[in-house]
Amino acid sequence: MLAVILEKKIMYFKYTEDELRAICRTQLESFEKWSRLIVHQVLSNKIGDNYFFSTHLDGNYLIKKELVEKATMMMKNEPFRFTNPIDTLFFEDIIYILCRNDFYKNYFSLFLTKMYPEGVNELRTFLNRLVPIRNKLSHTNTFSVRDAEQCVCYCNDFIESVKEYFIMTNQEKEFNIPTIIKVIDSLGNDYQIKDGRAGEKLTIIDPKTKQLKTFFNGDKFSLDLTIDPSFEDSTYILDWNQKNRIEVLNNGKRINVTITEELIGDEVILWCRLITINKWHKYLEYDQQLIIHFRALPRK
Secondary structure: OHHHHHHHHHHHHOOOHHHHHHHHHHHHHHHHHHHHHHHHHHHHHHOOOOHHHOEOOOOOEOOOHHHHHHHHHHHHHOOOOOOOHHHHOOHHHHHHHHHOHHHHHHHHHHHHOOOOOOOHHHHHHHHHOHHHHHHHHHOOOOOOHHHHHHHHHHHHHHHHHHHHHHHHOOOHHHHOOOOEEEEEEOOOOEEEOOOOOOOEEEEOEOOOOOOEOEEEOOOEEEEEEEEOOOOOHHHEEEEEOOOOOOEEEHHHOEEEEEOOHHHOEEEEEEEEEEEEOOOOOOOOOOOEEEEEEEEEEOOO
């Protein structure tokens, strides 16, 4: 066991601080993806599809009122970005829901007890340790090898518990597959990608208007995809359409797009399919499909 620990320490010392930051950002994004997924899955099954806005008999919201009001406002202001209230939860909001005593006891303890045998207080302790690490990444404070070790370890412990839940409930094939979890565009937008969609639509947003972005002939933009790091790169491929009209880099994780006459249209569609190496696929021929949507017009 000691040899394994020492080997991991040596591995982290090989990376620069910037590389450690990139690794940990991706790990935290993976944690958010799996935690949102499990909260939505469990509460939908136990309470109903409208769980986020459900109320007690006295009229008070089941979810904290501030979270309901914030979700309502964010979905109204940015409908392309936030289509579901679960997507509006911040990092600390997710931890609050997972670690709220009644929620943990009634909904989450079944599959989290194995990894956190001391109960909700142990879960809360380890998840809260991720908050200052996330803050260091957000504010460019000094970042250590120890921070990276903790980040990767605590995120993976939680993710493994969630995967265990899907095995327990015979949903492993449906959910335990690599997926695109985030997309960043060169306009400065980042998009959290939901899980389990045969054809999720991503609308390129104009940062100024928050509406559908219109490009013109000769304009350029790029997209960078983040894949769930709890799966090895060797377990999937990324297949883009329009390969002869866009530049595909980094095994499909990045595309550069130049608007040409062939890409002009009122509704331009690019799609990327994630295909695992499994003999089975969630949607027969692929496991996730991301549809990118924007407008492209000729210059006057």
